[in-house]
Amino acid sequence: DTEVTQTPKHLVMGMTNKKSLKCEQHMGHRAMYWYKQKAKKPPELMFVYSYEKLSINESVPSRFSPECPNSSLLNLHLHALQPEDSALYLCASSQDFLKGRRILIEQYFGPGTRLTVT
């Protein structure tokens, strides 16, 4: 089973709202990722968590705040977003990301959350 689930499927929020995106996997993967994807473009990496610790932040604005409560869950907290932040937000996970020796195993993506900022 290579399932990554994401909720909600769709989200509409105003620029002053605070909302959260959730991602869950039960494959025992220890690396989890947030990507942003605009229409007709490839996914852009935002954050990587390895063993529940933030490993990579691709210079993402602070209005996006990731959180990894445990090895199965990944959240993305949203605050004061701009209309240009409207996109498909994808979560992914991979099997291993060993401390001290980083190994990329195949990344599996969730279905995404379609975010619209009004």
Added chain:
Amino acid sequence: QQQVKQSPQSLIVQKGGISIINCAYENTAFDYFPWYQQFPGKGPALLIAIRPDVSEKKEGRFTISFNKSAKQFSLHIMDSQPGDSATYFCAASTYGGATNKLIFGTGTLLAVQP
């Protein structure tokens, strides 16, 4: 040097035909090359991946051909079906390197006509 160039941008193939999508890279440190298939409104699905120790990998109707000296790799879809109509992304990364960033190509929109 971190780019992966993908072509064509769009492709129309008749049912039963062969779809071919090409990618090229510059960074010789890349040693992991996956292909993803994405349907509208869905997340990318891992289709097939290759390491440079082999020149070809086949899974069902999908084949990756890899040319290390030319720094190119391609996806061949044999007996293309309307259900294969989707956007395809190639990607590259360093399998055992210090980063686990996938560098994606720009995508190819495939339409298989019945």
